[in-house]
């Protein structure tokens with residue numbers, strides 16, 4: 529029954545997260561920084577959103593809209609001249625919505641040091657050409673870690689929906 533919700537173009541679709549992983553690299557330029565030469569939080573949020581959307585779109589083969597961003601933590605600053613690498617991976621699918629974990633790393637090109645600077649969970653909804661929500665292929669977690677992340681995502685979803693109801 530569950531799979532029937534994921535009928536897309538007439539055929540049942542299930543996919544592992546490995547088919548939609550996105551890795552994106554940006555160079556921190558002067559226009560991306562504050563007066564201290566640190567990457568602007570808003571610019572990083574934009575890149576996180578783009579990386580997450582590409583993953584959700586790759587999984588669903590649809591245009592997607594961001595409906596929620598949560599657990600967005602800034603752990604360390606990235607400096608002008610460093611590379612920022614974003615790694616986005618699908619963690620959960622519902623009927624039309626998908627959760628993506630995006631991790632951002634800064635690489636100092638002179639020392640080669642790489643540190644985790646930020647991570648966030650984003651939820652996207654797949655839309656058809658008319659802008660209506662549409663069913664997505666079901667995510668099949670393949671490893672113990674992916675199964676754990678899927679279960680944890682269910683808890684986060686309940687929290688998000690509770691917040692939505694409070695509005």
Ligand SMILES: CC(C)(COP(=O)(O)OP(=O)(O)OC[C@H]1O[C@@H](n2cnc3c(N)ncnc32)[C@H](O)[C@@H]1OP(=O)(O)O)[C@@H](O)C(=O)NCCC(=O)NCCS
Nearest residue numbers: 592593594595596621622623624625651653661688689692
């Ligand atoms: C995306 C949108 C069309 C969905 O409309 P909607 O009336 O919320 O649709 P639904 O209630 O059917 O929800 C669709 C799915 O999103 C989920 N959802 C909606 N709001 C959510 C939220 N705040 N957090 C988590 N999931 C959410 C629903 O649970 C449902 O998931 P499911 O199909 O997997 O069970 C509408 O919310 C919207 O236009 N939002 C603005 C999007 C936007 O402008 N984003 C920024 C630019 S991309």
